[in-house]
Every structure is written in C-alpha cells, then in structure tokens.
Amino acid sequence: MLDVSSFELTAVEKDVLDHPLVGGVILFSRNYHDQQQLAELVRQIRHHSRNELLVAVDHEGGRVQRFRDSFSAIPAMGSIAANQDSITDEMRTDANTFGWLMASELLAFDIDISFAPVLDIWGISDVIGDRSFHQQPDLLIELASAFILGMRSAGMKSTGKHFPGHGNVKEDSHIAMPIDKRNKQVIFEQDMRVFSELHHKGLLDAVMPAHVIYPEVDSMPAGFSKIWVEQILRQQLAFNGVVFTDDLSMQGAAHLGSFVERAETALQAGCDMALVCNHPDAAIAVLDGLSRDYVPTGRVRSMRKTVDLGFDQLQQSVQYKNAIQRLEQFYES
Numbered sequence: 001m002l003d004v005s006s007f008e009l010t011a012v013e014k015d016v017l018d019h020p021l022v023g024g025v026i027l028f029s030r031n032y033h034d035q036q037q038l039a040e041l042v043r044q045i046r047h048h049s050r051n052e053l054l055v056a057v058d059h060e061g062g063r064v065q066r067f068r069d070s071f072s073a074i075p076a077m078g079s080i081a082a083n084q085d086s087i088t089d090e091m092r093t094d095a096n097t098f099g100w101l102m103a104s105e106l107l108a109f110d111i112d113i114s115f116a117p118v119l120d121i122w123g124i125s126d127v128i129g130d131r132s133f134h135q136q137p138d139l140l141i142e143l144a145s146a147f148i149l150g151m152r153s154a155g156m157k158s159t160g161k162h163f164p165g166h167g168n169v170k171e172d173s174h175i176a177m178p179i180d181k182r183n184k185q186v187i188f189e190q191d192m193r194v195f196s197e198l199h200h201k202g203l204l205d206a207v208m209p210a211h212v213i214y215p216e217v218d219s220m221p222a223g224f225s226k227i228w229v230e231q232i233l234r235q236q237l238a239f240n241g242v243v244f245t246d247d248l249s250m251q252g253a254a255h256l257g258s259f260v261e262r263a264e265t266a267l268q269a270g271c272d273m274a275l276v277c278n279h280p281d282a283a284i285a286v287l288d289g290l291s292r293d294y295v296p297t298g299r300v301r302s303m304r305k306t307v308d309l310g311f312d313q314l315q316q317s318v319q320y321k322n323a324i325q326r327l328e329q330f331y332e333s
Helices: 011-017 035-048 089-107 137-154 184-189 191-200 226-236 259-269 280-289 311-316 318-332
Strands: 024-027 054-057 059-061 159-163 206-209 242-247 273-275
Touching (some): 059 089, 089 137, 089 318, 259 273
16 A cells, blocks of 8 residues: 555555555545546546555544545544543444444545444554543543544544554654553553454454564564464454454564564555555555565455445435534534
8 A cells, every 4th residue: 555645646656556465545635636636536547446445544533634624624533521430321322423433434435444443442652642532441442442433433444553552652653663661461461452342342443563572571562573473363363354464564563674574574464455655656666676475465455445425425414414513512512
C-alpha cells in the first residue's frame, strides 16, 4: 500500500498503480480539497490500477481525521467516556453512532476502510492519548465494540491498532524506537486482552501491529516478529484476518534496514500488506525489489467495502440525519 502526492494523479503515479504488487492506496489530508475532487481522485486511482485496490485513510476522529471540510467532525474517542468509571447506554450509542457516521461518509466516496479503531490503552503514550477510548481495558472493550458495530452496520471492515498495544510506551514510533519493558504477563493481561476479547467476539477484521519492541517476548518490533504475528496472533489467538504493517517509513522501522528489507521482514513474519507512505522513491524501490510472490491476497481483498451509496443519497437518509443530530448534541453537552 502506497500513497499519492496531491489532489490528482501524476503520470508517474498512474504507471506505478499498474504494478502487479500494488494492492492499496492510503490517502492523506494533502489529497483532499473538496468532495468533488476526492471522488474524482478515487475514481482515477481505481481506473489506473491493475489490481482491485483497497483505498484507505486514517480517519479516526479527533486530531486524526484526514478530511474535514464538508465531512462530519468525529470526536476523539477518548472524549466519549472521559474520566468515567462505567459505560452508560448513552456512551455506547455515541460510540456506535460515530463509528457508523465515520464509515458511511468515507464509503460514500468509494473509500474502503479507515484504519480504525485505536485499541491502545490510554496510558503514558503522548502519540496515543485521547485517540484511545479509555484507560481501563474493560471499558475500552465496551466502547470499541459499539464503535466497530457501527462501522460494520455502515458496511466497513474494522482494523484494530496497534497490536498488542502502544499505549504504555512514552516514545512516539514515528520518530523513535519505543521499547516496552513491562512484564510479558502484564502486557498480555492488559493491553493485548483488548485485541483478544474483540477478536473472540468476532469484531476484528484486521489488525495493525505496533512499531514497538517488547523484549520480554521478542527483540523484533511486533510487526516484524514471527513470534508476535505467527505464533501469538495467528496460532495462539487463532486470528485469520488481515495484518497490515504500520508505515515502514516510520523511525520505529528504520533499524530493520532498507525499505525493501523492512517490507520483506514484515511479510515473512506473516503480515499481509506493507505500507510505504510519504516516500515515493522508497515505495518504487519496494515494488521493484520484492518477489512477485507477494501479490495482494484474497484476504486483503476481503476488506473491500460492501455498499454502494453516494453522499447525496446518504445525506437524505433518516439514519444520517439522526446521526448528525446525535453528533451536535454530543458537542453541546
């Protein structure tokens, strides 16, 4: 999965999208000017691609929402039950509504997935913070379940991140190599339990491992570790969904070598799709350097959207009008 530079495709990007190893495109704020432009960009991406691409975006709400003008302002998930010790029906309804609203608006522009929700515990990590639903795993699981059910009812698959948990390391893996030195039992019983329980409830379609080292388990960051991906996630948890890498251009992946080496290590560890963002030369190097054995799989294609409803039609629906009203009430309270 790679990205594109602006509001429309360049000639080079059109050629790159025709490469047999390109399985997805992730969009950023720089790719959005207005809704008409976004719809045309996605149309062009699909037109010029050889494969049936997965179009994705980070659109969690709060400070991580790539499209803003003319899109609903989804709240930070941590604001739903901030400083509360129990989850009310109203909070569950809010989480469900916001999951549905976020997903519905993206799907209306032929975008398959938002990399959401964040399942990290709200701990000491500054880069996570209120992107997390809560400090307590049990309450986090309740709210995340409602949010995912909202996404699902709109027709969007879920991607839980950042497995097994990024919330209890201070360093930001975008600019550093975080190391979580806690006891393995603590990590499994707290952070990873969120992923485990949501998976066993049938609510996780995909996960994105953290660029974090957990030395009690392995010396490799989770997304490059056969222990974490194959042994723990696939075998121990019996997870058969999609595993996306986090962005391979982040500092938390830099010590694995070249971009080709990073992608190879992640794919050999058991990841299904490697993300190379904000570095077009590196993306081309990975496409040219990887074996053709890494063509997009049916498992990845299963993340494609399951509905086809335009934004004008969506706006006219009773459910959308009710969701907007609920959102306004949330901000007023």
